[in-house]
Amino acid sequence: MKYLSSLSFIFLLNLLILASCSSPEVDNRDHLVFRYNEHANITSLDPAFAKDQRNIWPAHQMYNTLVRLDSTLSIEGDLARSWTVSEDGLTYYFKLRQDVLFHKHTVFGKDSTRHVSAKDVEYSLKRLTDPKVASPGSWVMSNVKRIEAKTDDLIEIELEHRFPGFLGLLSSKFCSVIPREMQNLDFQTSPIGTGPFKFKRWEIGEKMVLRKNELYFKTDVKGNTLPYLEAISITFLPDKQSEFLAFIQGKLDFLSGLDPSYKDELITTGGKLSSKFEARVNMDKSPYLNTEYLGFYLDSPSTEIQSQDFRKAINYAFDRDKMIKYLRNNIGIPAHKGFIPEGLAGQTTVKGYSYQPKKAKALIEKFKKETGIISPKLIISTNPSYIDLVEFIQKEVQKIGVQVDIDVMPPSTIRQKRSAGQLDNFRASWIADYPDAINYLSLFYSDNFSPNGPNYTHFKNDTYDRLYEEALKVTEDTIRYKLYSQMDSILVEKAPMIPLYYDEVIRFRSKSVSGLGINPFNLLDLSKVKKSK
Numbered sequence: 337m338k339y340l341s342s343l344s345f346i347f348l349l350n351l352l353i354l355a356s357c358s359s360p361e362v363d364n365r366d367h368l369v370f371r372y373n374e375h376a377n378i379t380s381l382d383p384a385f386a387k388d389q390r391n392i393w394p395a396h397q398m399y400n401t402l403v404r405l406d407s408t409l410s411i412e413g414d415l416a417r418s419w420t421v422s423e424d425g426l427t428y429y430f431k432l433r434q435d436v437l438f439h440k441h442t443v444f445g446k447d448s449t450r451h452v453s454a455k456d457v458e459y460s461l462k463r464l465t466d467p468k469v470a471s472p473g474s475w476v477m478s479n480v481k482r483i484e485a486k487t488d489d490l491i492e493i494e495l496e497h498r499f500p501g502f503l504g505l506l507s508s509k510f511c512s513v514i515p516r517e518m519q520n521l522d523f524q525t526s527p528i529g530t531g532p533f534k535f536k537r538w539e540i541g542e543k544m545v546l547r548k549n550e551l552y553f554k555t556d557v558k559g560n561t562l563p564y565l566e567a568i569s570i571t572f573l574p575d576k577q578s579e580f581l582a583f584i585q586g587k588l589d590f591l592s593g594l595d596p597s598y599k600d601e602l603i604t605t606g607g608k609l610s611s612k613f614e615a616r617v618n619m620d621k622s623p624y625l626n627t628e629y630l631g632f633y634l635d636s637p638s639t640e641i642q643s644q645d646f647r648k649a650i651n652y653a654f655d656r657d658k659m660i661k662y663l664r665n666n667i668g669i670p671a672h673k674g675f676i677p678e679g680l681a682g683q684t685t686v687k688g689y690s691y692q693p694k695k696a697k698a699l700i701e702k703f704k705k706e707t708g709i710i711s712p713k714l715i716i717s718t719n720p721s722y723i724d725l726v727e728f729i730q731k732e733v734q735k736i737g738v739q740v741d742i743d744v745m746p747p748s749t750i751r752q753k754r755s756a757g758q759l760d761n762f763r764a765s766w767i768a769d770y771p772d773a774i775n776y777l778s779l780f781y782s783d784n785f786s787p788n789g790p791n792y793t794h795f796k797n798d799t800y801d802r803l804y805e806e807a808l809k810v811t812e813d814t815i816r817y818k819l820y821s822q823m824d825s826i827l828v829e830k831a832p833m834i835p836l837y838y839d840e841v842i843r844f845r846s847k848s849v850s851g852l853g854i855n856p857f858n859l860l861d862l863s864k865v866k867k868s869k
Contacts, residue, residue, distance in 0.1 A: 365566070366867070366869075367848065367867040367868060367869045368565055368566035368567065368867070369565065369566060369567045369568070369569055369867075370565050370567070370568050370569070370589050370590070370849070370862055370865055370867065371568075371569045371570075371571070371587065371588050371589050371590075372568075372569075372570060372571075372588055372589065372590045372591075372592075372860075373570070373571045373572065373573050373579045373582065373583075373588055374390050374393070374570055374571070374572055375572070375573060375574055375575070375576055375579055376388075376389075376390040376747050376748075377390065377541065377572050377574070377748075378390050378391055378394055378538075378544060378570070378572070379391060379748075380523060380524075381394060381395065381398065381523045381524070381527040381535065381538070382523040382527070383395045383399050383460075383509050383510060383511075383512035383514065383529075384463060384464055384469055384471035384473055384510060385471060385472065385473075386473070386508075386509035386510055386512070387472045387473060387510075388767075389767065389858065391509075392509050392859070393859075393860040394544065394546065394570065395509045395512060396509060396531070396859055396860060396861060397531050397532060397533040397546055397568060397860075397862055397863075398439075398512075398527060398529040398531040398533055398534065398535065398546065399509065399512030399513065399514065399529035399530065399531050400414045400415050400436070400512065400513060400529065400530045400531055401414050401415065401506060401507055401508070401509070401511045401512055401513065402414060402415050402416040402419075402430050402457065402491075402506050402511065402513070403416055403419070403503055403506050403507050404507050405504070405507050405770075405771065405855075405857070407853060407855050409771040409855075409856060411503045411504065411507065413433075414507075415432055415433060415436055415452060415457070415513055415530070416430040416431065416432055416433070417431055417432065417433045418430075418431045419431065419503075424498070425495075425498035425499075425500075425811055426481075426494055426495050426497075426498060427492060427493070427494045427495070428492070428493045428494075428495075428502065428503075429486075429490065429491075429492055430457070430490070430491045430492075430493070431489055431490055432452065432453070432454060432457070432488075432489040432490070432491065433452075433553065434451065434489055435451075435553050436451060436452040436530050436553045437449045437450065437451055437452070437530065437551045437553070438450060438451075438452065438515050438528050438529070438530055439528050439529060439530070439534040439535070439549055439551070440534075440551070441517075441521075441526060441528050443515075443517045443520070443521060443526070443528070444515075444517070449551065450515075452513060452515075452530060453485070453488045453489070454485035454486065454487065454488055454489060454490055454491040455485045455488075455516060456513055456514065456515055456516055457483075457485065457491045457513050458483050458484065458485045458491060459514075459516045459519075460511070460512065460513045460514050461477060461480070461483050461493075461511060462477075462483055464476060464477050464510060464511075465477050471510065473508070473510030473511075474788075475778070475784060475789050475790070476505055476508060476510050476511060476769070479495050479496050479497055479499050479502070479808065480493060480494070480495060480496070481494045481495060481496045482494040497808050497809050498808075498809055498810075498811055499808050499809075500772075500810075500811050500813070500816065501770060501771075501772035501774055501775075504770030504771050504772055505769070505770045507770055508769040508770055510769070512529065513529075513530065514527075514528060514529060515528050524538060525538075530549075530552075530553070531549065531552070531863075532548070532549055532552045532554070532562055532563040532862070532863040533546040533547065533548060533549055533563065533565075533567075533568055533862070534546065534547055534548075534549045535547075536567070541572055542571075542572060543569065543570065543571055543572065544569075544570040544572075545567060545568070545569055545570075546567065546568040546570075547566065547567050548563055548565060548566050548567065549563075552863075554863065556864065562863050562864060563862060563863045563864070563865070564851075564864065564865065564866045565862060565865055565866075565867070568862060571588075576595035576597050576598070576721065577595075577597040577598060579591065580595070580597065580598040580601070580602075583844065584613075586846070589845060589846045589848070589849050589867065590843065590844070590845050590846070590849065590852070591843070591844040591845075592841075592842075592843050592844075592858065592860075593842060594664065594665065594667055594842060595721060596663070596721075596723075596724045599664075599665055600665070602617075602619075602844065603619070603665050603667070603842075604665065605661070605662070605665050605666065606665075606666060607621075607665050607666035607667055609844075613844075615847075616846070616847055617844050617845070617846065617847065618844070618845050618846075618847060618849075619842065619843070619844055620841075620842070620843045620845070620852075620854045621667070621840055621841065621842045621843075621854070622840065622841045622854045622855065622856060623677075623678060623679045623838075623840055623841070623856050624677075624767075624838075624839040624840050624841040624856055624857075624858055625677055625679060625680065625767065625768035625771065625856045625857055626677065626765055626766065626767045626768070626838070626839035626858070627671065627675055627676075627677045627765065627766050627776065627835060627837075627838055627839070628668075628671075628763075628764075628765045628835075628836045628837050628838075628839055629671070629675070629763075629764060629765070629766070629833045629834055629835050629836055630650075630716060630729075630761055630762065630763055630764075630833060630834040630836065631754075631761065631762050631764050631792055631793045631832070631833045631834075632647055632760070632761055632793055632831075632832055632833060632834075633757055633759060633760055633761070633762070633792070633793060633794060634793055634794045634795055634796075634832055635757060635794040636757075636760045638760050639707055639709060640703075640709070640712050640713065640714060640760075641760050641761070643703050643707070644830060644831060645699045645700075645702055645703045645706075646699070646700070646703045646712065647831035647832070647834075648689075648696075648699055648831045649695075649696040649697075649699035649700045649703070649736060649738070650696070650714065650729075650733055650738070650834055651689040651696075651831055651834050652689055652690070652691070652692040652693070652695050652696035652699070653693060653696040653729075653732050653733045653735070653736050653738075654691065654728065654729050654732035654733065655691040655732070656670035656671060656672065656689075656690075656691065656836065656837060657670045657691070658691075659725065659728055659729075659836070659837075660837055663724050663725055663728060664837070667839075667840050667842050668837040668838065668839050668840050669837055669838040669839075669840070670837055671688070671689075671835030671836055671837050671838055672687075672688045672689065672690055673688040673824070673828075673835070674686075674688055674824035674825065674827050674828045674835065675766075675776050675777070675779070675780075675824060675827050675833065675835055676773045676776050676777070676820065676824050677768075677776070677838035677839070678838045679838075679856060680768075680771065680772070680773045680776075681773065681813070681817045681820070682773035682816070682817045682819075682820025682821055682824065683773075683820075683821065683824060684821050684824035684825040684827075684828055685821055685825070686825045686828055686829075688828050688835070689828070689834075689835070693732075693735065693736060696736045697735075697736040697737065700712065700736050700737050700738060701737075704737075711739055712737070712738050712739070713738065713739045713740070713741070714733065714738055714739070714740050714741070714760070714761055715740075715741045715742075715743055715759075715760055715761060716729070716730070716740060716741070716742050716743070716761045716762070716763065717742075717743040717744075717745060717750055717753070717754075717759045717760075717761065717762045717763065718742065718743070718744060718745075718750070718762070718763040719744070719745065719746060719747045719750055719763070720744055720746075721747075722763050723742070723744060725763075725836065726742050726763060727742065730742060743759075750762060750763075754786070754792050755786045755787045755792065756786075756787060757786065757787075757792075757794065762792070764792065765839070766779060766790075767857065767858070768856075768857060771856075773817075773820045773824075774804075774807060774808070774816075774820065777804060777807075777820060777823050777824070778790060778791075778804075779791055779792070779793070780793065780795040780797075780800060780823075780827060780832060781800070781801060781804045782795070782796040782797075782801050783801075793832040793833055795827075795830070795832035797826060797830060799826065800823055800826045800827075803819050803822055803823050803826075804823060806819055807819040807820060807823070841854055841855070841856070841858045846867075848867045848868045848869075849865060849866075849867055850865070850866050850867075850868070851864040851865045851866050852865050
């Protein structure tokens with residue numbers, strides 16, 4: 337009862353906060369407010385730091401990019417109304433829409449806003465590589481030689497090398513366009529974009545409120561202005577069980593993903609919505625460009641981590657099919673291939689890792705004999721949301737003669753330590769920034785060593801690096817995909833990580849919510865969402 341009282345108090349407080357920033361005509365009109373919870377907390381509204389889902393979702397409501405991906409992962413214009421590419425594939429020319437205004441703010445003076453110009457695009461993209469900003473998305477611009485605003489509505493981008501996936505890369509939220517005036521403002525109190533929603537209030541650790549952007553440039557197919565909603569209310573309940581309870585009580589409109597604390601309550605072991613929620617809840621599911629894995633930090637002094645036989649043994653030691661069936665209720669695809677997920681061209685054609693405990697045990701015996709280590713050990717670091725998966729792996733791996741300890745820490749801590757190379761083995765995931773397999777393969781390119789890039793394992797292989805660099809220059813899809821497959825095969829052979837499963841997007845929404853949609857990036861797009869009364 338103490339918990340319920342606390343939750344009720346928080347909910348009432350949230351309503352009061354929202355009411356305080358609402359105009360009289362929208363007070364108490366719940367059907368105009370979309371409510372969701374971000375349990376991992378939002379750390380920044382600066383799109384240069386939109387590196388994970390918690391920051392990407394609000395960034396997507398507030399900012400636009402030159403181009404974007406539609407629901408089929410095809411490129412379409414966003415701020416750019418058209419573009420052309422030079423014959424050599426090195427130079428891109430973008431013509432901007434001329435009807436896009438920034439969110440109103442006093443920094444713009446008397447008119448409180450202004451049109452987006454090519455200078456803003458130039459500023460936003462160059463800012464990603466500014467050492468003072470220290471954006472984790474700086475790698476997005478690593479192949480860019482020059483960015484120049486030619487006129488108010490024409491931006492030119494020249495690449496060092498041809499890269500067919502460049503347009504997809506520009507659709508990432510890192511490449512969101514902000515006004516040049518932001519260099520004098522704070523993203524915590526005055527973030528300015530062009531998206532369907534604008535910033536209203538952020539109470540750190542408690543609540544964030546975004547309001548409808550009355551100047552938004554997009555309309556629906558009938559010509560009606562978007563968005564339909566008046567506001568977005570984001571809470572920060574850190575506990576997934578609390579989030580689930582708030583959703584069931586109708587205090588949240590949306591729930592994304594599965595958590596062990598409520599998965600058996602919501603869905604059956606066959607992956608279907610539980611019958612007791614069918615009258616109130618809709619469930620949506622689709623493939624997800626996300627690979628869940630355990631990464632080995634290969635610069636670790638640990639003899640176990642340095643041993644390829646040891647790493648392969650762990651890969652063979654547990655049953656991925658059983659894990660997905662009983663711990664994920666059949667949500668997700670067991671990772672029996674490489675690191676590239678289902679749905680992207682370029683997956684390895686070699687056989688990946690299946691459940692072979694005898695082979696795993698033989699590899700461990702070989703390791704013991706060669707190293708003289710009688711009792712090999714492994715420490716797996718994870719956050720609380722994945723403790724059930726890691727405990728399953730722990731029990732299976734211990735059967736082949738390896739002592740496994742689990743180090744549970746908050747998500748923010750594991751991210752910091754992973755980037756700093758302080759974890760021998762860590763649970764992680766990689767959600768695609770753009771729809772090309774090179775995005776996944778970049779995690780193992782040696783020039784991308786963390787903390788300056790996403791290569792958290794510090795994997796280095798000369799053949800892999802050569803294939804990666806060659807793939808960046810090839811424009812013929814079939815040739816690129818062959819190179820991708822070769823790289824993925826190297827990852828299977830060298831085992832710098834343990835692929836667990838290729839995820840699926842699963843969403844639960846109130847029956848009152850429509851127009852939400854679902855996509856392989858699990859991108860939350862609220863521009864066309866409606867709520868019935």
